Amino acid sequence: NAGVTQTPKFQVLKTGQSMTLQCAQDMNHNSMYWYRQDPGMGLRLIYYSASEGTTDKGEVPNGYNVSRLNKREFSLRLESAAPSQTSVYFCASSGGTGVDEQYFGPGTRLTVT
Amino acid sequence: AQRVTQPEKLLSVFKGAPVELKCNYSYSGSPELFWYVQYSRQRLQLLLRHISRESIKGFTADLNKGETSFHLKKPFAQEEDSAMYYCALSRGSARQLTFGSGTQLTVLP
Numbered sequence: 001n002a003g004v005t006q007t008p009k010f011q012v013l014k015t016g017q018s019m020t021l022q023c024a025q026d027m028n029h030n031s032m033y034w035y036r037q038d039p040g041m042g043l044r045l046i047y048y049s050a051s052e053g054t055t056d057k058g059e060v061p062n063g064y065n066v067s068r069l070n071k072r073e074f075s076l077r078l079e080s081a082a083p084s085q086t087s088v089y090f091c092a093s094s095g096g097t098g099v100d101e102q103y104f105g106p107g108t109r110l111t112v113t
Numbered sequence: 114a115q116r117v118t119q120p121e122k123l124l125s126v127f128k129g130a131p132v133e134l135k136c137n138y139s140y141s142g143s144p145e146l147f148w149y150v151q152y153s154r155q156r157l158q159l160l161l162r163h164i165s166r167e168s169i170k171g172f173t174a175d176l177n178k179g180e181t182s183f184h185l186k187k188p189f190a191q192e193e194d195s196a197m198y199y200c201a202l203s204r205g206s207a208r209q210l211t212f213g214s215g216t217q218l219t220v221l222p
């Protein structure tokens with residue numbers, strides 16, 4: 001039972017390049033989330049998916065797109081990376097009801113030069 | 114709009130001393146509040162949730178709706194408590210979280 005897995009762990013991009021961050025969970029959770037973590041700002045929600053087939057914007061969605069490929073997988077795409085997107089990205093999942101806790105992945109450290 | 118405020122970026126205490134990490138929130142509905150913790154080189158994980166009214170690793174947190182606070186307390190800090198602590202508020206159809214900016218706790222020997 002791996003929980004929430006993310007790939008890659010590290011990535012360096014040049015401005016304007018694109019990439020997709022992958023996330024998968026094996027806990028049969030309904031809801032999945034993408035956050036970015038920046039120093040002094042905590043974690044901010046980028047996009048979320050309440051259930052398979054649905055996605056919604058969070059607090060900071062500009063410059064990102066997401067795909068809920070199936071119940072297990074939720075990917076985050078940067079179409080044209082910018083230095084402001086340098087951050088640590090976390091994927092999380094939860095049952096999505098009541099006071100379920102969220103389970104987090106190990107994070108992807110992205111640097112855009 | 115919902116907001117979670119953690120006024121202290123850094124907090125240092127000596128081992129055995131009491132510790133309190135502050136969290137204030139603003140939310141129009143009935144809040145569901147959590148404390149998450151990130152130890153060095155580990156994943157972010159749930160520490161406790163207000164609805165459970167439990168003590169985890171000696172930590173407790175009481176929801177005070179009058180003061181809109183959810184402070185985290187421990188009577189005797191241990192060195193292994195050193196970590197980044199985040200207060201979070203759950204809301205919306207997917208129970209998505211709004212996090213505070215975090216408090217880095219260092220427990221000195």
